[in-house]
Amino acid sequence: MGYLGGFMVTLRQRGEKNRVTTQYSGGRVFRRNKKRAVKMDEKLEKPERLHGRHVLNRYEDGMEKCIGCELCAAVCPAKCIHVRGADNDPMKPTSPGERFGWIYEINYLRCIHCDLCVEACPTEAITETKLFEFSFTNRQDAIYTKSELLVDNSGKPQQLAWEDWREGEDLNTSGWMRATAASGDANFTGVVSWSGELGYGIRPAEDKSE
Ligand code: SF4
Ligand code: SF4
Numbered sequence: 128m129g130y131l132g133g134f135m136v137t138l139r140q141r142g143e144k145n146r147v148t149t150q151y152s153g154g155r156v157f158r159r160n161k162k163r164a165v166k167m168d169e170k171l172e173k174p175e176r177l178h179g180r181h182v183l184n185r186y187e188d189g190m191e192k193c194i195g196c197e198l199c200a201a202v203c204p205a206k207c208i209h210v211r212g213a214d215n216d217p218m219k220p221t222s223p224g225e226r227f228g229w230i231y232e233i234n235y236l237r238c239i240h241c242d243l244c245v246e247a248c249p250t251e252a253i254t255e256t257k258l259f260e261f262s263f264t265n266r267q268d269a270i271y272t273k274s275e276l277l278v279d280n281s282g283k284p285q286q287l288a289w290e291d292w293r294e295g296e297d298l299n300t301s302g303w304m305r306a307t308a309a310s311g312d313a314n315f316t317g318v319v320s321w322s323g324e325l326g327y328g329i330r331p332a333e334d335k336s337e
Pocket of ligand 1: 203204207241242243244
């Protein structure tokens with residue numbers, strides 16, 4: 128089939144019934160107002176535990192939670208995390224531990240958002256937001272660096288130029304699911320917990336009755 132034939136197939140597939148790939152737009156819905164043909168750009172509501180792009184969290188005093196242990200990189204099935212730890216300066220530590228995450232990178236061309244890195248992290252430093260509406264035009268942007276992943280001075284994710292954040296989406300970004308019971312307490316198996324963190328303080332665990 129030549130180019131012309133290909134275009135004809137594409138043109139025949141236009142139309143409401145035949146749309147498949149063109150209908151999906153990064154989780155957004157385009158609704159057409161019949162009277163004025165206005166296009167609305169809305170995101171679909173997401174599940175509370177959706178796994179989106181990561182953040183590196185800070186404690187309430189602003190210190191970084193990452194201790195550079197590399198467990199997240201070790202567990203990652205896609206081998207997309209690159210971490211290197213370094214010793215803290217005792218006079219001006221970056222994290223409360225002996226070491227801190229000196230280099231931290233996630234390659235989003237590989238990440239499958241399985242959340243295993245979040246489960247493996249002993250300090251809840253790495254968690255996932257609900258944002259998945261982000262795309263890149265070059266490889267460099269797809270590899271998030273520590274300075275991009277680290278939450279800002281108010282504890283919220285940074286909003287990068289190629290990400291589509293909407294109002295309220297930067298809240299509660301550090302919910303994480305415990306695969307195992309916290310401290311061996313079976314009551315907390317599978318319950319979302321919140322650690323004390325910059326901008327949010329300590330929030331109560333998810334209500335299991337809901
Ligand atoms: S979510 Fe999964 S694939 Fe993505 S960085 Fe974490 S462990 Fe790797
Ligand atoms: S994010 Fe967590 S698991 Fe990964 S290096 Fe930092 S402290 Fe270790």
